[in-house]
């Protein structure tokens with residue numbers, strides 16, 4: 513049994529929705545479809561969710577909502593009509609949005625969530641109707657009725673544990689294909705509450721986990737997770753198989769096709785996540801699983817991300833000073849800063865963090881505290897650092913990986929500012945100057961992928 517999730521670009525217009533229906537019809541194991549709201553049809557277009565946010569803001573600002581309401585309804589009606597669905601069926605969708613708009617606008621976040629959720633909700637009704645028009649048995653299911661209960665704040669809902677059993681109860685053993693809107697659930701009081709933006713992936717993973725699916729297919733508009741960002745290396749290819757650990761290392765360091773946090777509910781249950789392309793449904797995609805067979809010395813992916821900085825400090829006999837590390841890190845904790853890496857030597861240590869999290873006023877305060885409270889001998893901040901990561905289960909126990917990588921970087925004339933091998937030994941990280949990021953990624957790609 514498979515749970516499928518389709519992103520906004522897969523639902524942007526009638527033509528895309530037909531592809532979704534073809535995919536659903538092609539495999540009888542595809543029992544549950546989770547849908548996003550219609551996304552952009554072209555780069556300058558506006559996502560339906562953004563149109564709805566604009567609509568809510570007009571209402572909250574006490575302005576005339578009619579033009580923004582009409583824009584959303586026209587966009588959805590066009591899809592409905594292009595799919596040649598029964599003309600009267602659309603009235604229900606238009607009326608639903610009217611009722612949401614008539615809700616009290618205070619508190620604003622509750623109102624905003626009720627409006628934002630309409631994109632996914634309408635889209636699920638449209639997809640269910642489109643499947644039925646092709647003679648398939650399909651039903652729209654409302655997350656509230658199915659038991660998807662979220663706690664947390666409006667706009668940033670978090671699934672409550674009891675949801676899993678409730679969803680399993682209401683969705684298992686259905687004879688029809690279930691079409692379930694992503695991105696929102698209900699509070700214990702029955703109010704509509706959304707996840708953070710992009711949250712339809714989370715809904716899909718929760719349903720896959722609740723139903724103990726054999727696979728969670730996540731459909732998007734790319735062929736899978738690429739071994740390296742194709743904007744940096746145009747000939748990069750999708751990775752056929754990836755472990756959860758490899759995905760985690762790669763997404764951390766700049767892979768942005770797919771956000772691993774969004775699939776955590778599926779990963780916790782050991783359910784394979786299959787990233788696929790709606791526009792090329794026969795392409796193999798990328799399978800992300802708990803374990804995989806790998807070759808020794810094999811690198812699966814390379815990631816590079818700019819925009820980090822290091823705070824370097826040294827102090828004679830640092831290694832013997834009990835509590836130095838704890839006191840240093842607690843300064844960062846007190847300032848509410850999360851750090852990325854802490855490479856250290858005998859008498860020196862660096863803290864690496866994202867530059868955006870470290871504005872100059874915070875920098876001044878932290879440096880002063882380090883000087884005063886830790887009495888270091890030298891202290892400096894360097895900005896403009898890029899982190900490059902090579903990742904692969906096959907790197908574990910393989911001899912010569914660092915030599916190959918550093919050799920390739922040296923050959924390309926890239927100076928390594930920092931080198932760190934993760935304790936898991938499935939990744940190796942290099943700090944280089946921002947300006948060398950692309951050159952470094954290219955050199956490592958040529959070294960590890962040229963023969964594949």
Ligand code: ASP
Pocket residue numbers: 519520548549559561562631694695708709710711712713
């Ligand atoms: N439609 C929502 C958004 O644009 C959720 C999603 O697409 O996953 O953020």
